[in-house]
Amino acid sequence: MNGRERWRSYRWQLITGEPLDPPLQMALDEVLTRRVGTGARAPTLRFWEWSAPAVVIGRFQSLRNEVDLEEAARHGITVVRRITGGGAMLTEPGRVITYSIYAPPELVAGMSFQESYAFLDAWVVEALRSLGIDAWYQPINDITSAQGKIGGAAQARRYGAVLHHTTMAYDIDPEKVPRVIRIGREKLSDKGIPSAARRVAPLRQQTNLPRETIQEHLIRTFADRHGLEEGSLHPDEIEEARELARTKFSSWEWTAILP
């Protein structure tokens, strides 16, 4: 089965909707991954709307090593930890495009983890290219372009499913990021990668298009390639996520699991 046939063997559901707060976003990713893992929900593509700014750190990052908590608090930025690995990022309402794919493991069966990143974001690279951006996938997990990095993905293989989520910069405030996220010197020491490849090139700067237009174009590209039906969150999924946001993703115990 080739790549496109793999995608086409599912009836993909689309979720878009109301802005949600950062802990609830984290919780919803876990709940929906579980639902797809048990078969209670069809494979799903979800586009996020953020109701508040957040620093989202990776599952394996040390809180204090990565985030200046005082600066974050001063700027009214919530710090949350997601269930996937990868690096810290700053998200602000209207300034990023974030989506999650919740898929059965069979979608990426036989691929290395590294191959699966590029595979699961191939429709995005296609969509960006058709907007005139010279975009490509930069292993392990970056969507980049001639002008600079656009976004990054992270995965978890858990609860019988694959969670793959990606955040792309639409209109990032470049001054703010280094104030709240610590970037070590060692991180910048990778001589194999030209510094330009690490420069962030937000989509607004590259397209002059409204965020909504780009998001609609992404959704249309997914629908054309893989098929997509309008879906929605079930009330019990939201309820479960609210509980998990309260008990886990808002808790210091989880956020500081690696202090």
Place this chain on the structure above:
Amino acid sequence: MHGEYKTPGGKLVRVDLEVVDGRLHRVQVSGDFFLEPPEALDVIAGALEGVPADASEEELARRIAEALARLGDDVHLLGFSPDAVARAARRAVS
């Protein structure tokens, strides 16, 4: 004490630890890497706990690799390796 190592083309590993009576203690391994299952991180850090602080990088890497091997086939490291953790740990000590 703190040490870092970034695998070329991969991810950053940070190791925080203390040396007590010549042995590694309170080892924390963190970074922007990917790891399945997530609980394997405790096994990686645990493999360095109590190890003599003058152990070589190769020795540290071997202990991590052996501890991970005991978890079975379903452990996946992406963007880092036992060698990378060992190098960050050596840098923390020295």
